[in-house]
Amino acid sequence: MSPILTVNNVDKSFGNFKALNKVSLEVEKGTIFGLLGPNGAGKTTLIRIINQITLPDAGEIYFDGKKLHPNDVYQLGYLPEERGLYKSMKVGEQAMYLAQLKGLSKQEALKRLKFWMEKFEIESWWNKKVEELSKGMAQKLQFIVTVLHQPKLLILDEPFSGFDPINANLIKDEILKLKEDGTTIIFSTHRMESVEELCDYIALIDKSNLILEGNVNDIKKKYKSNLFEVGLQTDHHDMIFKQLSAQFEVNYSQFKSIHNDLKMTIKLPENLSQNELITLLTQKATVNHFIEVVPTVNEIFIKAVQEN
Amino acid sequence: MNKLALIIRREFLAKVRNKTFIIMTFLSPLLIIGFTALIVFLGKMNNDKAKIIAYVDESQLFVSQDFEPSEDVTFIDFTGFNLDSAKVEAAKNYIYGLLYIPKKDSLNQIAQDLQFFSNESPNSSIVRNIERRVENRLGIIKLNEMGIASDQIEQAKFKADLKLSNFTGEARSKFVNEMKAIVGSIAGYFIMLFIIIYGTMVMRSVIEEKTSRIVEVIISSVKPFQLMMGKVLGTALAGILQFLIWVAVITGIFFFLIAFFDVNLAENQTKLTTDQMAMMTNSSDQVQLVMMEFMNLPLLSILLLYLFYFLGGFLLYSAMYAAIGAAVDNETDTQQFMMPVVMPLILGIYVGFATVLNDPHGPVSVVFSHIPFTSPIVMLMRIPFGVPWWEIIVSMSILILSFIFMIWFASKIYRIGILMYGKKPTYKDLYKWLKY
Numbered sequence: 172m173s174p175i176l177t178v179n180n181v182d183k184s185f186g187n188f189k190a191l192n193k194v195s196l197e198v199e200k201g202t203i204f205g206l207l208g209p210n211g212a213g214k215t216t217l218i219r220i221i222n223q224i225t226l227p228d229a230g231e232i233y234f235d236g237k238k239l240h241p242n243d244v245y246q247l248g249y250l251p252e253e254r255g256l257y258k259s260m261k262v263g264e265q266a267m268y269l270a271q272l273k274g275l276s277k278q279e280a281l282k283r284l285k286f287w288m289e290k291f292e293i294e295s296w297w298n299k300k301v302e303e304l305s306k307g308m309a310q311k312l313q314f315i316v317t318v319l320h321q322p323k324l325l326i327l328d329e330p331f332s333g334f335d336p337i338n339a340n341l342i343k344d345e346i347l348k349l350k351e352d353g354t355t356i357i358f359s360t361h362r363m364e365s366v367e368e369l370c371d372y373i374a375l376i377d378k379s380n381l382i383l384e385g386n387v388n389d390i391k392k393k394y395k396s397n398l399f400e401v402g403l404q405t406d407h408h409d410m411i412f413k414q415l416s417a418q419f420e421v422n423y424s425q426f427k428s429i430h431n432d433l434k435m436t437i438k439l440p441e442n443l444s445q446n447e448l449i450t451l452l453t454q455k456a457t458v459n460h461f462i463e464v465v466p467t468v469n470e471i472f473i474k475a476v477q478e479n
Numbered sequence: 480m481n482k483l484a485l486i487i488r489r490e491f492l493a494k495v496r497n498k499t500f501i502i503m504t505f506l507s508p509l510l511i512i513g514f515t516a517l518i519v520f521l522g523k524m525n526n527d528k529a530k531i532i533a534y535v536d537e538s539q540l541f542v543s544q545d546f547e548p549s550e551d552v553t554f555i556d557f558t559g560f561n562l563d564s565a566k567v568e569a570a571k572n573y574i575y576g577l578l579y580i581p582k583k584d585s586l587n588q589i590a591q592d593l594q595f596f597s598n599e600s601p602n603s604s605i606v607r608n609i610e611r612r613v614e615n616r617l618g619i620i621k622l623n624e625m626g627i628a629s630d631q632i633e634q635a636k637f638k639a640d641l642k643l644s645n646f647t648g649e650a651r652s653k654f655v656n657e658m659k660a661i662v663g664s665i666a667g668y669f670i671m672l673f674i675i676i677y678g679t680m681v682m683r684s685v686i687e688e689k690t691s692r693i694v695e696v697i698i699s700s701v702k703p704f705q706l707m708m709g710k711v712l713g714t715a716l717a718g719i720l721q722f723l724i725w726v727a728v729i730t731g732i733f734f735f736l737i738a739f740f741d742v743n744l745a746e747n748q749t750k751l752t753t754d755q756m757a758m759m760t761n762s763s764d765q766v767q768l769v770m771m772e773f774m775n776l777p778l779l780s781i782l783l784l785y786l787f788y789f790l791g792g793f794l795l796y797s798a799m800y801a802a803i804g805a806a807v808d809n810e811t812d813t814q815q816f817m818m819p820v821v822m823p824l825i826l827g828i829y830v831g832f833a834t835v836l837n838d839p840h841g842p843v844s845v846v847f848s849h850i851p852f853t854s855p856i857v858m859l860m861r862i863p864f865g866v867p868w869w870e871i872i873v874s875m876s877i878l879i880l881s882f883i884f885m886i887w888f889a890s891k892i893y894r895i896g897i898l899m900y901g902k903k904p905t906y907k908d909l910y911k912w913l914k915y
Contacts, residue, residue, distance in 0.1 A: 255692025
């Protein structure tokens, strides 16, 4: 797979403040790419550079194999974190205007807009002014406007904020559908559970630097701590815990179980394999629960930022 | 459709569909006419009351003819009273003033020792009026003493009435300069008004886009420069439309007046000679003449130059308004930046009223009609008086170059400003943005 977007050594400063420091990353076609980072890390600056709202001081951006060109804005869809529409403009007129700014012809824009409004069951809003809509309704309209011109690359900044769970789900399904249709999506959010759920790749920016990038599973492997959650069925909780403590790094743990288990986490030492540990445990008690603790993106995020 | 055209269209429609715009467009000409009528009416009301003046003539030299009522004064004879009781009586009867003519040995002494008592200080036309009456009578008495009979003196009085025309013999109304001044001031004043009103519209519209945050969506599709230009041009079109509607309405009213006063426009073609004009003495002829003079003004070039200077001045100023709108988060923060924008406009108006109307081709007028910040106002005030073409062309070229530079300059601030939130910027910040 070739990358749809390549960011190469991009620098950006505002006066004395360095917003991005030699940031490089690649986004594969047809994937969902999570762009993560604490507040003020430089995500928005990077997104604006990709959208050609700001120019980088140094470095290059390649879009679909070629250097980023002003006309590439037609292939990009951008949903900024701070949503906004003209309040006193009518829904239909406004969507048509924004679609035409993205290069759609009037007929094409009208056709697609009707399609989407029917899909979201909001045809009746056409002549309403945006100020008459609720926040969630306006968000829906904004999402439609972002995807209407069928961009190759969709940049969504906190796409679920302001949606109730039902509508958030609706939007999530649409995002997945767009991905199936071949759209690449850059997804910036602070909600790690949705990253976990949607993203194939992530990049983590902190204090203007890219500190982590890659396939989510690869990163998780890198950050795994060889920790296992173990539930043993035994009458001698204290004794077994003491025995294991002598041999391993063991801590009490909590997880759901239907048995009255001894619940703990055990760190697997370097010189022991997973199977050897299981064998060892089965000699002591019945093993009800044995699972590798996989770090969540949330944990990776916190750890990486703290280490930086 | 081209993106700039799309933006212009949206901005134009947003302005034109606005209720205030519609109301102002059709109501303003009526309001202006209404206010003018009101002012004229109030002025009349004020003048209706001629001042009553009592006089005590101890010299016994004056006759009742000397105290014939005129437009603004009428007289009562208080000669029976002595001065002190006359003063008391006058005050008691709310009489405006008391003229005291003392008894003296010589006419000169009388002229010197005239006295006028009143509560308010009388205006100069009343003072002049009374002085003229006294001078007139004293003059007649002196001439009588020198042996010239009163009827001879009457015969020696003439009333001169200048008939104005230019060197080629075309007639001119005496009001022609006043009319040029009025046309010029109205044009200059309107330009200032339009620039401020429409400039503020541009600024509001930028602030609206910024606070509603739609600006980020838009500039991910178009260049900030295109957005700014589209906004400025769309608003300018709305301004021009409004102006043209006003011109149409006022022209309509004008032709109505022509029909009402039965002015023969064909005569305008042949140009009146001074002789013909001499025969036009009554007031309806005067109205005809004023109207013809008005038609003789270079109305079309005034209109076209008005449009040019409005557009040029608007582009220059609205670029600044757009930059200010982009720099701030809300309208209250604009105050600190408004001064440098509004000051030159006000200066233009003052220079216009103070110098152009008296001396349209004096050095101050000429200089200010070339400085781009004041030229739209000052040049328009000068145009009815006739400005050489080369001067207009130089002034226009300076204006064009300036607004191109100003738009470039403003777009740099605009580009950065629209994405800056939270902090109230200082001039120093704006300077820094120029270099980003």
